[in-house]
Amino acid sequence: MYLVGAGGQLGAAVQARPNPSWVLRPLTSAEIDITDPASVARALTDLGPGDVVLNCAAYTNVDGAQTDVGRAFAVNRDGPANLARATAAAGAWLIHISTDYVFAGAAATADAPRRTVPYEPDEPTGEPETVYGASKLAGERASMAADPRTTIVRTAWVYTGGPDSPDFVGTIRRLESQRDELSVVDDQTGSPTYALDLAAGLAELIAAGPGPTTCGVVVHATNAGAVTWNQVARAVFEELGADPARVRPCTTADFPRPAPRPAFSVLSGSSWAAAGLTPLRDWRQALHAAVHSAGAGVG
Ligand SMILES: NC(=O)C1=CN([C@@H]2O[C@H](COP(=O)(O)OP(=O)(O)OC[C@H]3O[C@@H](n4cnc5c(N)ncnc54)[C@H](O)[C@@H]3O)[C@@H](O)[C@H]2O)C=CC1
Numbered sequence: 001m002y003l004v005g006a007g008g009q010l011g012a013a014v015q016a017r018p019n020p021s022w023v024l025r026p027l028t029s030a031e032i033d034i035t036d037p038a039s040v041a042r043a044l045t046d047l048g049p050g051d052v053v054l055n056c057a058a059y060t061n062v063d064g065a066q067t068d069v070g071r072a073f074a075v076n077r078d079g080p081a082n083l084a085r086a087t088a089a090a091g092a093w094l095i096h097i098s099t100d101y102v103f104a105g106a107a108a109t110a111d112a113p114r115r116t117v118p119y120e121p122d123e124p125t126g127e128p129e130t131v132y133g134a135s136k137l138a139g140e141r142a143s144m145a146a147d148p149r150t151t152i153v154r155t156a157w158v159y160t161g162g163p164d165s166p167d168f169v170g171t172i173r174r175l176e177s178q179r180d181e182l183s184v185v186d187d188q189t190g191s192p193t194y195a196l197d198l199a200a201g202l203a204e205l206i207a208a209g210p211g212p213t214t215c216g217v218v219v220h221a222t223n224a225g226a227v228t229w230n231q232v233a234r235a236v237f238e239e240l241g242a243d244p245a246r247v248r249p250c251t252t253a254d255f256p257r258p259a260p261r262p263a264f265s266v267l268s269g270s271s272w273a274a275a276g277l278t279p280l281r282d283w284r285q286a287l288h289a290a291v292h293s294a295g296a297g298v299g
């Protein structure tokens with residue numbers, strides 16, 4: 001199993017879950033540049049039928065992408081297209097990771113209409129509001145066009161949650177010990193996803209193999225549940241034995257960012273179950289495991 005993007009957060013989590021059903025070939029950005037077809041060909045020289053290429057590589061700086069448009073599209077659109085051409089030629093199976101940001105959503109503003117129904121994979125995405133989302137949507141389309149057997153797995157709000165992790169959960173852990181009070185946005189709703197749970201889900205998908213329900217489809221994989229960032233931060237405080245009342249609510253307008261954040265981006269898990277795969281557990285159980293598990297330091 002070729003793991004592209006092995007040096008990233010999800011790539012590290014996949015490697016932390018060794019699986020007897022595959023021989024892992026991790027490829028970091030030092031070993032493959034997915035924007036360069038020659039580099040892809042070199043790194044995947046031995047690719048053959050029966051091989052799996054799991055693409056966790058991406059340009060993930062959502063705010064940076066607003067101005068670094070060319071690079072975002074090169075990595076997030078052209079990269080997966082290059083990988084898909086390689087898997088199509090070899091008869092291998094590409095599993096490509098995508099994001100809730102492909103949906104247009106409505107930016108989190110005081111007067112935005114509030115959607116409350118999780119997104120299904122076959123729903124029209126609309127026009128993504130961010131360059132990152134647009135580049136990832138273009139990558140879904142380009143990879144599926146180049147290799148129709150590609151499986152697109154959309155996820156959201158991924159964290160490992162270790163005390164030193166740069167993700168949201170790790171950041172809140174550190175801030176708890178540094179600040180008396182925190183303000184965290186309470187008007188963006190999504191599904192926090194523990195990277196190790198997603199990695200386990202991807203292992204199950206790979207073990208299931210490329211069949212009619214797993215191949216050439218878009219599926220959604222997140223921990224179950226829908227919460228705001230503020231609720232996640234309060235739950236982290238609870239896990240640390242700290243008073244969650246120290247986490248104050250605020251609005252997106254209080255912290256303007258270059259890229260607008262969606263007010264609601266919950267992904268439905270029904271497609272994952274329909275593919276015969278085990279639903280990822282509830283976000284709150286996963287958070288508990290992340291904060292207390294030794295494996296939380298992954299990434
Ligand atoms: N982190 C999150 O909250 C979410 C992530 N995703 C998606 O999950 C996937 C994994 O994300 P993370 O592990 O969190 O991201 P990450 O930023 O931690 O890792 C991405 C990796 O891709 C590598 N990379 C970048 N450009 C490359 C290139 N041209 N060639 C080869 N490698 C390159 C980077 O070196 C990095 O190791 C991505 O597809 C991302 O879009 C989806 C939803 C939420």
